[in-house]
Amino acid sequence: MNRFANHARVAVPGVVAGLCMLMMLCPFETFDRASDRAMAQDAVGATEPTYVGKQVCRECHPENFELHRHSGHADTFATTLESEIAKKYAEKALDAGEPYGVFQYRFGQDGLQTRRMADSNQGAFPLQYVLGSGRNAVTLLTLIDDKGADVAGVEHRISWFGSHGDFGLTPGHAGMVPGNTTEVWGNVVRGKSVQQCVYCHTTTGTVVGTEIVNLVADVNCEKCHGPGSGHVRQARASSSPPPYSVGREQWDLESELQLCGDCHRLPRHIDPLALREYTSELLRFQPVGLLRSECYLESEGNFMCSTCHNPHQDSKTKSTADYEQDCRNCHQPNSDDHVACSVSPTDGCIECHMPAKTFEQGMVFHDHWIRIRKEP
Numbered sequence: 145m146n147r148f149a150n151h152a153r154v155a156v157p158g159v160v161a162g163l164c165m166l167m168m169l170c171p172f173e174t175f176d177r178a179s180d181r182a183m184a185q186d187a188v189g190a191t192e193p194t195y196v197g198k199q200v201c202r203e204c205h206p207e208n209f210e211l212h213r214h215s216g217h218a219d220t221f222a223t224t225l226e227s228e229i230a231k232k233y234a235e236k237a238l239d240a241g242e243p244y245g246v247f248q249y250r251f252g253q254d255g256l257q258t259r260r261m262a263d264s265n266q267g268a269f270p271l272q273y274v275l276g277s278g279r280n281a282v283t284l285l286t287l288i289d290d291k292g293a294d295v296a297g298v299e300h301r302i303s304w305f306g307s308h309g310d311f312g313l314t315p316g317h318a319g320m321v322p323g324n325t326t327e328v329w330g331n332v333v334r335g336k337s338v339q340q341c342v343y344c345h346t347t348t349g350t351v352v353g354t355e356i357v358n359l360v361a362d363v364n365c366e367k368c369h370g371p372g373s374g375h376v377r378q379a380r381a382s383s384s385p386p387p388y389s390v391g392r393e394q395w396d397l398e399s400e401l402q403l404c405g406d407c408h409r410l411p412r413h414i415d416p417l418a419l420r421e422y423t424s425e426l427l428r429f430q431p432v433g434l435l436r437s438e439c440y441l442e443s444e445g446n447f448m449c450s451t452c453h454n455p456h457q458d459s460k461t462k463s464t465a466d467y468e469q470d471c472r473n474c475h476q477p478n479s480d481d482h483v484a485c486s487v488s489p490t491d492g493c494i495e496c497h498m499p500a501k502t503f504e505q506g507m508v509f510h511d512h513w514i515r516i517r518k519e520p
């Protein structure tokens with residue numbers, strides 16, 4: 145079984161662990177065992193669940209669908225043919241800096257392609273996939289035959305940034321020098337790194353050669369909830385289907401941190417030195433900051449991403465006042481359970497304790513290490 149068949153593992157354990165705790169049927173076990181058990185349970189009178197696609201979920205969960213549709217998760221992966229943002233490159237000439245030179249772009253039958261003005265003998269290079277919704281940025285990725293045993297892709301050197309409404313160097317590409325004729329198009333990512341690009345930006349898909357097999361683009365319902373065929377069948381047969389995946393009641397802190405942290409990064413994904421020094425790079429990795437906040441450490445499992453975020457909703461469509469209400473749900477003045485702020489007990493919480501910080505090229509992230517800050 146390939147590693148992507150495992151991806152539902154992230155969502156399933158919470159359900160099963162939750163079910164176990166609810167029904168006192170089984171002890172809490174490791175994720176792998178729990179997911180095996182889920183598969184086994186589903187196998188009662190059924191085959192292994194498969195992906196049905198978000199349009200099917202929409203039939204019965206129109207509200208979650210509508211929220212999700214307008215969130216970044218619904219738009220993390222597309223071909224350049226499908227993407228509106230890819231059209232911004234068309235007929236442009238963009239300077240990638242020496243020694244790359246100027247790239248020229250146009251659309252062909254298979255999507256966007258580019259040529260280098262400095263080297264008119266070299267053919268056009270196809271630009272296949274668009275990663276990111278463009279709220280912050282998009283980066284273009286092309287799978288290539290690297291003539292090695294492993295899969296590989298080129299992360300194109302020029303990205304588009306919604307954060308400042310213009311093109312710019314792909315983050316991490318400054319100072320790079322192409323070592324061969326492939327690297328003139330961008331940075332070559334190989335093996336696990338290119339699989340992970342696809343893993344974090346899609347519901348399911350595996351890079352095989354220069355193709356992605358079983359591709360379901362974007363971070364859709366079934367990325368977080370697991371393949372839904374069993375649930376749909378049960379829900380069509382009965383208006384109170386057996387529990388499936390994460391629902392409010394069975395949902396617990398540890399499963400949620402594993403689910404969101406699988407992509408948004410957990411401390412285990414970070415170099416220990418950077419972790420110790422909490423470099424500004426880490427602002428992008430919200431779970432890392434959150435896990436060192438007093439709010440998390442002192443709340444005994446009651447403080448998680450969904451304390452403040454509806455996982456289906458674009459985080460920017462919730463007002464700052466509503467986020468501050470989340471803070472006040474715990475930090476009420478004159479409460480015995482929690483301390484209140486001596487500086488501003490009723491508002492301004494986010495600005496002072498979770499400020500927005502610019503990371504790179506105008507991309508802004510909120511520091512999720514909630515604390516009393518010495519610096520503003």
Ligand code: HEC
Binds near residue numbers: 276405450453454
């Ligand atoms: C499969 C990987 C993956 C998982 C799992 C995941 N995310 Fe994301 N998330 C992303 C990607 C990729 C983006 C960037 C979307 C874009 O380009 O705008 C994102 C963006 C976001 C954003 C900012 C954009 C928006 O629409 O508000 C929030 C907030 C967010 N995720 C919260 C969560 C939470 C909470 C969870 C867990 C319940 C979670 N994510 C699980 C990959 C993931």
Ligand code: HEC
Binds near residue numbers: 283337338342428
């Ligand atoms: C471990 C999971 C993971 C991997 C691997 C990953 N991404 Fe992402 N990506 C995310 C998440 C989560 C976000 C949203 C938060 C953020 O912006 O960092 C994101 C955001 C982005 C964005 C939008 C800009 C931004 O920073 O918000 C682009 C573009 C992008 N990724 C491209 C890529 C490319 C290209 C690769 C492979 C070379 C890749 N990603 C690998 C999880 C991942």
Ligand code: HEC
Binds near residue numbers: 201368
């Ligand atoms: C980024 C991960 C993520 C994605 C994508 C996602 N969900 Fe959820 N969903 C969750 C989590 C976590 C919970 C439990 C916590 C909560 O409800 O806030 C949940 C709860 C639910 C619930 C039960 C509670 C409620 O809101 O009624 C339903 C139904 C649901 N999701 C349906 C969907 C559908 C349909 C989609 C796709 C349109 C979807 N989800 C996409 C993470 C996700």
Ligand code: HEC
Binds near residue numbers: 203379
């Ligand atoms: C035929 C109708 C139907 C379809 C299609 C459907 N659901 Fe449900 N779903 C239900 C019903 C009914 C419930 C239980 C009552 C409730 O919570 O609303 C439910 C509950 C849920 C829950 C809450 C957790 C739980 O165990 O109760 C989640 C999460 C969920 N559905 C996700 C999905 C996803 C993801 C899809 C698409 C793969 C989907 N549903 C497709 C009818 C449906």
Ligand code: HEC
Binds near residue numbers: 470482483497514
């Ligand atoms: C689920 C409850 C909960 C929520 C929600 C919550 N906190 Fe906390 N927070 C705590 C607990 C518990 C502590 C430890 C002190 C105490 O018992 O009040 C704490 C401590 C703090 C501290 C002191 C940190 C230190 O280093 O001394 C600050 C500042 C803080 N919270 C700010 C916030 C802000 C701002 C928000 C909203 C963005 C928020 N909290 C949301 C539970 C919560």
Ligand code: HEC
Binds near residue numbers: 404434452453
């Ligand atoms: C105490 C409340 C709170 C909790 C808990 C929380 N967030 Fe946030 N988050 C916020 C606020 C406030 C914003 C800024 C929203 C805006 O743009 O106005 C935000 C923004 C984000 C964004 C958009 C990029 C950014 O940093 O501005 C992502 C992604 C995100 N959160 C992920 C997560 C994940 C994953 C978790 C759980 C590990 C989490 N958050 C837990 C309050 C919270």
Ligand code: HEC
Binds near residue numbers: 468471492516
């Ligand atoms: C103008 C900036 C500012 C605003 C606005 C603000 N805080 Fe604070 N907060 C501080 C500072 C500074 C401290 C440290 C005060 C001290 O050490 O005497 C603090 C302390 C705290 C503490 C720790 C109190 C203790 O006795 O340990 C909590 C909890 C807290 N704030 C929560 C909040 C919440 C919740 C909000 C919104 C309702 C908020 N803060 C708004 C700056 C602010």
